[in-house]
Amino acid sequence: MRVKQTIHFYSDPQRFHRIGIGPKPDPPPPPEGRIPRVSRLMALAIRFDRMIREGKVDSQTTLAALAHVTQPRMNQILSLNYLAPDIQEAILHLPRTQPSETAVHEKALRSICAEDCWKTQREMWNQLVGSQRPDHES
Numbered sequence: 001m002r003v004k005q006t007i008h009f010y011s012d013p014q015r016f017h018r019i020g021i022g023p024k025p026d027p028p029p030p031p032e033g034r035i036p037r038v039s040r041l042m043a044l045a046i047r048f049d050r051m052i053r054e055g056k057v058d059s060q061t062t063l064a065a066l067a068h069v070t071q072p073r074m075n076q077i078l079s080l081n082y083l084a085p086d087i088q089e090a091i092l093h094l095p096r097t098q099p100s101e102t103a104v105h106e107k108a109l110r111s112i113c114a115e116d117c118w119k120t121q122r123e124m125w126n127q128l129v130g131s132q133r134p135d136h137e138s
Contacts, residue, residue, distance in 0.1 A: 033096030036103035042091040045080035080109065084118035087125050104128065 008024035011017055048063055057063045064074035080088070097103045112124045 031096055033098050033101075036094045036097050038104050038106045038109065039092055039094050041077055041106050042080050042088060045077050046088070048074075048078055049081045076106070076110065079113040080106075082113045082116075083109070084121045084125075087112070087121060090125070090129075 005021060006023050008020045008022075009017060010020055010024075048067075051057050052060065052063065057066065060074050060078065061071055064071045067074065069077075080091075083091070091104070091109075094103060108128055112121050112128070115121050115124060
């Protein structure tokens, strides 16, 4: 007896190779919008800091040269690491935005990064994100 069946191969979330029966399903559509620039910068700041701590680069100057940015710009990016951990997490998990939408901008975060008290940072952050809401009246 012969059986004809269409199969496809895939990897599950644990990275195990599996065989599926039937035609391969269509991939899910890509998410709408884009990751906010400040979220990408926060991820870079964390990665750059780790590279320095692990000795993969010897200084911020070397890192700036590798990233093709100026030393002052590298300082601005790395200063995001001074934010309270919960603020960093909130920045990393900002919702995707459309090009016309206003997201939190890195320039607006600089004064918060300069504050060394996390409690004050949180107050400033809440004020910033509160002012970004469309239902907020100025």
